Amino acid sequence: MVDPQQDIDQYLQASEQARIRITHIIETHIQADHLSGCRELSAKTGAPIYLHKAAQAHFDFHPLRDGDELDLGNVRVRVLHTPGHSPDSICLLVTDKTRGAEPWLLLTGDTLFVGDAGRPDLHGVEESHRLAEELYDSLFARLRALDDTLAVYPGHFAGSACGRGMSGNPSSTLGFERRFNPALQPRSRADFVRFMLEDLPPQPPEFDTIRRKNQGTPDDGVGTSGSTHRTR
Numbered sequence: 113m114v115d116p117q118q119d120i121d122q123y124l125q126a127s128e129q130a131r132i133r134i135t136h137i138i139e140t141h142i143q144a145d146h147l148s149g150c151r152e153l154s155a156k157t158g159a160p161i162y163l164h165k166a167a168q169a170h171f172d173f174h175p176l177r178d179g180d181e182l183d184l185g186n187v188r189v190r191v192l193h194t195p196g197h198s199p200d201s202i203c204l205l206v207t208d209k210t211r212g213a214e215p216w217l218l219l220t221g222d223t224l225f226v227g228d229a230g231r232p233d234l235h236g237v238e239e240s241h242r243l244a245e246e247l248y249d250s251l252f253a254r255l256r257a258l259d260d261t262l263a264v265y266p267g268h269f270a271g272s273a274c275g276r277g278m279s280g281n282p283s284s285t286l287g288f289e290r291r292f293n294p295a296l297q298p299r300s301r302a303d304f305v306r307f308m309l310e311d312l313p314p315q316p317p318e319f320d321t322i323r324r325k326n327q328g329t330p331d332d333g334v335g336t337s338g339s340t341h342r343t344r
Contacts, residue, residue, distance in 0.1 A: 113159070114138045114139075115143065116153050117146055117147070133159075135157075135184070136160065137153055137160065138162045139163050140203070140204070140221025141200045141221055142167055142169060143326050144323040148326045151328070163175065164176050166193075166199045167200040170328040179191065191205075194254055195247070196229070196232050196246045196248070197222040197243070199235075199243070201222060201250070202223075203223055203224070204221075206218070217262060217263040217265060218258065220265065221266070224251065225266045225269065226283065228275040228279075233315065241309070244304070244305040245305060247308060255286070256290060256296060259286065260290065263283060264284045266282075276311065295307070
């Protein structure tokens with residue numbers, strides 16, 4: 113399960129209907145636009161939570177690093193650390209071993225959307241320039257180097273405040289985005305930073321509160337621990 117929302121009953125019902133177990137819960141980053149259900153889902157299923165090691169979370173999780181692979185039976189998931197929208201952002205390169213040895217799809221979280229990329233200003237003005245530079249490297253050195261045939265499934269589509277010009281289409285291919293996504297058009301690092309920081313809508317005031325709750329800050333009352341993370 114990747115990026116579960118607060119209503120976990122939908123996932124429990126779906127897994128029961130499909131007669132499968134939820135064995136891994138992965139967050140592509142600490143979310144700011146919706147409350148996560150990862151801790152509740154973990155408590156219900158016993159599945160461990162996985163986050164990038166840079167995540168500032170005050171609950172137990174398995175720290176992921178760039179290049180880590182999770183073997184899930186017929187599915188193999190490779191972790192790509194793609195900071196920019198947030199320091200802990202990851203994408204997940206997924207291979208269905210029953211279909212072939214090559215990756216089939218890319219879960220891009222809030223790094224790459226259909227028609228846009230994740231805004232880099234949500235961690236404060238002082239961090240936005242550095243994160244925009246990191247996003248440039250994530251998009252152009254990491255994602256653009258992948259195969260055009262990869263199916264792209266982002267964390268959000270039109271209507272989310274995590275980007276500016278997202279399409280209403282919930283999926284795409286990397287090749288299509290390479291051709292038509294404004295954020296993936298060739299430009300210098302400096303031009304990219306300017307592009308990603310201009311005309312940004314105001315950050316919704318609730319984003320900071322939601323992020324803190326999803327981090328498991330000690331005053332949120334949901335299964336916190338004193339350390340940033342502990343490996344289970």
